[in-house]
Structure formats: structure tokens, C-alpha cells
Amino acid sequence: MIGRHRAGHKGTAWSGDNGAVTEPARPHHKLTEEGRRVREVLTYARRGSRFTPRQAAAWEEHHERWVIPDTALDDPAFAWSRWFGREAPLVVEIGSGVGEATAALAATRPEVNVLAFEVWRPGAAETMARVAEAGADNVRICLVDAVWSVEHRIAPGSVRELWTFFPDPWPKKRHHKRRLVTARFAALAADRLEPGGRWRLATDWADYAERMVEVLGAEPSLEGGIVGRWTERPVTKFERKGIAAGRSITDLCYQRVR
Numbered sequence: 001m002i003g004r005h006r007a008g009h010k011g012t013a014w015s016g017d018n019g020a021v022t023e024p025a026r027p028h029h030k031l032t033e034e035g036r037r038v039r040e041v042l043t044y045a046r047r048g049s050r051f052t053p054r055q056a057a058a059w060e061e062h063h064e065r066w067v068i069p070d071t072a073l074d075d076p077a078f079a080w081s082r083w084f085g086r087e088a089p090l091v092v093e094i095g096s097g098v099g100e101a102t103a104a105l106a107a108t109r110p111e112v113n114v115l116a117f118e119v120w121r122p123g124a125a126e127t128m129a130r131v132a133e134a135g136a137d138n139v140r141i142c143l144v145d146a147v148w149s150v151e152h153r154i155a156p157g158s159v160r161e162l163w164t165f166f167p168d169p170w171p172k173k174r175h176h177k178r179r180l181v182t183a184r185f186a187a188l189a190a191d192r193l194e195p196g197g198r199w200r201l202a203t204d205w206a207d208y209a210e211r212m213v214e215v216l217g218a219e220p221s222l223e224g225g226i227v228g229r230w231t232e233r234p235v236t237k238f239e240r241k242g243i244a245a246g247r248s249i250t251d252l253c254y255q256r257v258r
């Protein structure tokens with residue numbers, strides 16, 4: 001659990017006028033004083049939720065064990081380890097898509113707990129099919145917005161590795177504010193990494209890669225930059241799309257140094 005006193009960032013909990021502490025609402029649940037839904041800047045776009053027969057079967061077979069229910073995160077005493085059934089180093093993947101990297105990397109790291117954030121339900125279901133095929137049991141999937149979850153439910157200094165492979169590029173300038181890698185998120189993510197913990201990224205958008213270098217390079221607790229392709233990282237759907245469109249791939253790796 002993240003105690004209020006441990007939160008490195010403002011907004012984990014706040015006091016109302018009457019002094020009562022209110023837990024922050026998950027995205028899509030925030031209401032204005034008049035009871036209207038708050039419009040939020042989200043890093044993802046809503047996509048279809050229809051399952052293929054394979055995804056439906058995987059969901060049916062595995063969701064009770066592997067999917068962390070959204071409502072579980074409403075409990076301020078929430079603990080990830082409970083859902084893994086063990087204490088182990090935590091690896092977080094944001095935007096796992098159909099789980100190609102998740103399944104392959106988790107299967108070769110049975111000693112870590114891999115927490116995959118993916119708001120797209122068919123992707124989460126496909127991930128479960130792949131994790132099962134890979135013979136892994138150390139992946140749990142959370143369909144709640146990763147930005148909110150990292151801020152409010154992941155403790156400072158608790159993440160061994162963070163993976164963000166091909167985050168949504170939001171190529172139009174007016175959408176850049178929706179990109180995952182911003183100065184604010186970089187500070188938050190750096191705070192959640194263990195000392196020495198790594199943040200691995202990949203993108204097929206040259207201007208986003210440049211922006212990552214700029215933003216992560218300016219974060220005082222991180223050191224790193226562009227690296228050669230992480231050989232263990234399998235080629236994913238979005239990487240294939242990028243290559244097919246003639247874009248080149250940039251891998252980056254940063255380490256928390258203070």
C-alpha cells in the first residue's frame with residue numbers, strides 16, 4: 001500500500017474543506033461538484049471491446065486468477081503482492097497491447113512479478129492467452145489507467161523495472177499533451193523505481209524518441225539514453241507496423257541513480 005505520508009507526489013489524497021481526506025477517484029469516475037464527469041487528458045484512446053473467440057476463451061479461463069479487478073484499486077490499503085500471492089521484485093509494463101513482450105519476458109523471469117497495465121480489454125485477454133502459452137504464472141493484468149495507478153497505488157522506490165514499448169505516439173502537435181512520456185510522468189516514474197531500477201523504452205516515432213531523450217535527460221534522478229536494441233525484447237505488433245511504414249526503431253534505457 002502507499003501510505004499518504006509516503007506519496008512522493010501531490011494528489012495521492014487530499015483534504016476537502018471539512019478536513020476529511022478523500023481518496024482520489026480512478027479515471028472515468030471523477031465527478032464535478034455538479035455531478036458531471038470530469039474530462040481528463042488520457043494517454044490512450046478508447047478502442048473496441050469485442051473479443052475474438054480465442055480472447056473470450058482466455059478471459060474466461062484466466063481472468064479470475066490474472067486480472068486485478070478495477071474496484072480492488074479503490075481500497076487505499078491495496079497491495080499488489082496480494083494479487084501475485086507472493087512478495088517478489090516488481091516489473092511494471094505500461095501499455096502491454098496484445099502481450100507479446102509481456103509473455104516472452106515474463107516467462108524467462110519467473111523470479112519477478114510482472115504487472116501489465118492495459119486498458120484495452122481484448123489486448124488484456126490476448127495477453128492472457130500468450131502468457132498461458134508461454135507457461136508463465138507471474139503476470140497480473142490491470143485495466144485501470146496506468147498513469148493514475150502509478151501515481152496513487154504504486155509505492156515510491158518499489159519498481160525494479162518499468163517497460164514502455166511503443167507508447168501511443170499521438171503524432172499531432174495538439175495531441176502531444178496526451179503522450180505518456182512527459183516531464184511530470186518522468187519525475188513520477190523515477191520516484192517509483194527502486195534505486196538502480198531501470199526504465200526501458202522503445203518507439204518508432206523519431207520526434208517522440210527525441211522528446212524522450214530531452215525529458216528523461218532533464219530528470220535529475222535518471223541517467224541513460226539511446227541504447228542498442230534490447231535483444232530480449234520480442235518484435236511487437238506496433239513495432240512491425242512502424243517498420244512496415246518505414247520508420248526506424250529507437251530503444252532507450254535509463255537507471256535511477258539517486
Ligand SMILES: C[S@@+](CC[C@H](N)C(=O)[O-])C[C@H]1O[C@@H](n2cnc3c(N)ncnc32)[C@H](O)[C@@H]1O
Pocket residue numbers: 043044045094095096097098117118119120123144145146147165166167168169180236237238239
Ligand atoms: C501503441 S500500443 C503498443 C502496444 C505494445 N506495447 C506493442 O508494442 O505492440 C500502446 C498501448 O498502450 C495502452 N495504453 C496507453 N496508455 C495507457 C494507460 N495510461 N494505461 C494503460 N494502458 C495504456 C493502449 O491501450 C495501447 O494498447
